[in-house]
Amino acid sequence: MASKPRTLYEKIWDAHVVERREDGTCLLYIDRHLVHEVTSPQAFEALRLAGRKVRRPDLTLAVPDHNLPTTARTAPDGSRVPIADPQSAAQLAALEANAPAAGIRYIDAVAPEQGIVHVVGPEQGFSLPGTTIVCGDSHTAAHGGVGALAFGIGTSEVEHVLATQTLQLRPSKTMEVRVEGKLGPGVTPKDLILHIIGVIGTGGGTGHVIEYRGQVFERMSVEGRLTVCNMSIEGGARAGLIAPDDIVFDYLKGRPMSPKGAEWDAAVEYWRTLNSDEGAVFDKSVTINAADIAPTVSWGTSPEDVAPITGAVPLPESFADPSKQEAVRKSLDYMGLEPGTALQDVAIENVFIGSCTNSRIEDLRSAAAVLKGRRKAVGVRWAIVVPGSGLVKRQAEAEGLDRIFTEAGFEWREPGCSACLAMNPDKVPPGERCASTSNRNFVGRQGPGARTHLVSPAMAAAAAVVGHLTDVRNLGE
Amino acid sequence: MDKVSTIEGRAIPLGLKNVDTDVIIPAHWLKTVRREGLGKGAFETIRAAPGNPFDVEDFADAPILIAGDNFGCGSSREHAAWAMLDMGLRAVIAPSFSDIFSGNAFKNGILAVELPQEQVDRLLEVARTDPIAIDLESQTVTTPFQDRFVFEIDAFRKHCLLEGLDEVGLTLARDTAISDFETRMARQKPWLIP
Numbered sequence: 001m002a003s004k005p006r007t008l009y010e011k012i013w014d015a016h017v018v019e020r021r022e023d024g025t026c027l028l029y030i031d032r033h034l035v036h037e038v039t040s041p042q043a044f045e046a047l048r049l050a051g052r053k054v055r056r057p058d059l060t061l062a063v064p065d066h067n068l069p070t071t072a073r074t075a076p077d078g079s080r081v082p083i084a085d086p087q088s089a090a091q092l093a094a095l096e097a098n099a100p101a102a103g104i105r106y107i108d109a110v111a112p113e114q115g116i117v118h119v120v121g122p123e124q125g126f127s128l129p130g131t132t133i134v135c136g137d138s139h140t141a142a143h144g145g146v147g148a149l150a151f152g153i154g155t156s157e158v159e160h161v162l163a164t165q166t167l168q169l170r171p172s173k174t175m176e177v178r179v180e181g182k183l184g185p186g187v188t189p190k191d192l193i194l195h196i197i198g199v200i201g202t203g204g205g206t207g208h209v210i211e212y213r214g215q216v217f218e219r220m221s222v223e224g225r226l227t228v229c230n231m232s233i234e235g236g237a238r239a240g241l242i243a244p245d246d247i248v249f250d251y252l253k254g255r256p257m258s259p260k261g262a263e264w265d266a267a268v269e270y271w272r273t274l275n276s277d278e279g280a281v282f283d284k285s286v287t288i289n290a291a292d293i294a295p296t297v298s299w300g301t302s303p304e305d306v307a308p309i310t311g312a313v314p315l316p317e318s319f320a321d322p323s324k325q326e327a328v329r330k331s332l333d334y335m336g337l338e339p340g341t342a343l344q345d346v347a348i349e350n351v352f353i354g355s356c357t358n359s360r361i362e363d364l365r366s367a368a369a370v371l372k373g374r375r376k377a378v379g380v381r382w383a384i385v386v387p388g389s390g391l392v393k394r395q396a397e398a399e400g401l402d403r404i405f406t407e408a409g410f411e412w413r414e415p416g417c418s419a420c421l422a423m424n425p426d427k428v429p430p431g432e433r434c435a436s437t438s439n440r441n442f443v444g445r446q447g448p449g450a451r452t453h454l455v456s457p458a459m460a461a462a463a464a465v466v467g468h469l470t471d472v473r474n475l476g477e
Numbered sequence: 478m479d480k481v482s483t484i485e486g487r488a489i490p491l492g493l494k495n496v497d498t499d500v501i502i503p504a505h506w507l508k509t510v511r512r513e514g515l516g517k518g519a520f521e522t523i524r525a526a527p528g529n530p531f532d533v534e535d536f537a538d539a540p541i542l543i544a545g546d547n548f549g550c551g552s553s554r555e556h557a558a559w560a561m562l563d564m565g566l567r568a569v570i571a572p573s574f575s576d577i578f579s580g581n582a583f584k585n586g587i588l589a590v591e592l593p594q595e596q597v598d599r600l601l602e603v604a605r606t607d608p609i610a611i612d613l614e615s616q617t618v619t620t621p622f623q624d625r626f627v628f629e630i631d632a633f634r635k636h637c638l639l640e641g642l643d644e645v646g647l648t649l650a651r652d653t654a655i656s657d658f659e660t661r662m663a664r665q666k667p668w669l670i671p
Contacts (some may be wrong), residue, residue: 011646018651018654019654023631023633025631027648027654027655031669038554039554039555041510042510050645058671059671066507070532087508087509088508090508091508091510094510126671128669131669138552152551152577153580154580154581154584155556156555156585157580158646159645162644163648165655166651168633168644172576203547206547206575208634233551233577236547236575238576238577257671263668266666266667270666302495323545324494327493327494328533380566421499421504422505423505423507440497440551442499442551443500443521444503444521445499446481448503448522457568
């Protein structure tokens with residue numbers, strides 16, 4: 001008898017079940033654990049208090065990112081620049097002590113490989129297809145771009161994984177997001193995922209794992225896939241993934257922690273089996289036509305509050321749900337926007353290019369292509385580019401992108417989470433607006449009172465040049 | 478984890494949808510290496526507005542919060558659950574929760590009670606003037622006005638909460654099964670070790 005057709009998610013899940021209890025809860029094995037400074041100190045402390053050890057330090061990788069200032073980290077004399085905020089310094093010091101003491105591989109703040117944990121994982125070949133990957137950060141979903149089942153966890157779960165290399169979980173429901181056709185010029189994976197979240201809503205994927213399918217993803221680079229999967233959580237899905245293929249294998253081959261030699265061949269042979277079977281059934285299914293998607297921007301304080309750049313700030317009354325109408329009124333009040341305003345008329349004072357969503361080499365190339373030979377508008381007070389890792393930074397410098405950015409009036413920074421989340425010195429001032437390539441436009445996300453417009457790197461660059469949100473397609477190369 | 482059985486008292490009728498964890502505890506509070514003391518920063522932006530429900534004296538020690546759909550969406554920060562515990566909250570009632578928040582709440586003994594919108598609406602109304610009671614054993618939410626709403630909860634989570642079990646300890650007891658799995662994987666997929 002043929003076995004029941006399974007989705008990609010179900011295949012990865014089944015391959016990691018250590019034990020299944022009668023009530024359906026599974027003890028799931030975790031292949032990869034990424035650790036950063038913000039969500040781990042309490043977990044290490046709890047292990048110490050209970051006299052417990054880290055079970056598999058060899059499957060764990062630690063790197064600081066959230067709290068690190070993105071200004072120079074070494075002084076001209078080669079010494080480390082101290083971190084001014086004592087709390088940040090203490091938290092970073094805790095990781096620097098905890099990880100090596102447990103035998104965990106630790107990439108320190110001045111190592112060339114340092115970067116945002118979700119950029120570093122794939123870049124080092126630590127994140128592999130078919131693996132289960134967790135991190136105390138909701139954007140762990142990003143690693144689904146290499147065909148992994150990757151999801152964010154809380155600190156108690158970080159502790160659980162450190163101690164047992166497993167999690168007690170119930171399987172999620174499955175959701176298919178199918179995008180057929182081809183993205184138009186100027187439309188990037190970021191626009192695609194913003195559009196998808198607009199369609200399904202921030203709660204649309206709750207309880208589900210999304211598999212992105214269709215022609216658009218088959219053509220997409222790994223960088224683009226990481227961007228799409230990264231924001232699955234903004235659609236409520238704890239994880240999103242794309243079936244791995246030759247594009248992924250080519251990307252991973254030869255990376256420092258990727259399998260080598262005969263093990264590589266064996267791995268690829270297995271990875272080729274990782275796709276949803278013909279006839280596999282998803283609990284939920286959404287189909288989107290790529291041709292319908294324009295460069296997309298957010299106007300509100302929820303990632304579902306998006307519109308094509310050619311559109312306008314919506315009228316609260318245009319929403320059917322009365323509680324959404326109320327939420328939109330509050331959002332627009334916070335954002336300082338009048339309903340009906342053309343989005344292209346919205347002036348911005350800040351531009352942030354970076355974050356685990358959009359700080360990889362392709363993102364920087366795409367922004368630089370728009371900025372080449374241009375300068376930021378007079379009204380743009382602050383514009384920064386924060387590469388996702390030291391390796392991305394070096395690559396960009398080798399390609400001369402750093403000069404394009406600095407000549408355009410951007411600051412060229414050290415890798416880290418930066419202005420995505422207002423816990424390091426990079427913040428947007430109250431009442432000011434930022435065209436941001438990050439992933440969340442929540443109230444206060446980029447600083448108290450800061451107003452965020454989520455955009456692609458190319459759209460952020462275009463906004464910098466003209467001083468307001470604008471359609472990158474009208475700028476030309 | 479402390480045992481959880483019944484939670485009774487005033488409930489803060491927040492009612493908002495899509496309350497994200499940045500709203501529950503903004504990132505600048507996350508620089509701590511401790512779990513305690515985050516109550517000061519809980520719901521900071523909401524509490525900054527005059528006339529917000531957290532400022533109403535009757536709700537000063539309320540153990541319950543009532544919210545709208547998709548409570549706890551966004552960041553995985555467990556600091557959200559710690560901040561709520563630190564301000565005295567022991568339960569949240571909402572029509573739906575984000576997956577990560579509901580796990581974090583459970584790990585900290587905070588009951589995340591899911592009820593249909595119309596029942597949540599009724600509780601929001603009652604909460605303005607009267608207390609609410611949640612009983613985990615019978616899986617019910619009751620009011621002084623004979624309202625009785627039954628909620629669902631994962632059987633394993635219920636058991637852990639009622640008994641105050643340490644989940645890490647429970648899993649460590651399955652060490653042989655985990656070791657067997659690791660041995661099998663080392664043979665079948667040796668490339669899994671970086």
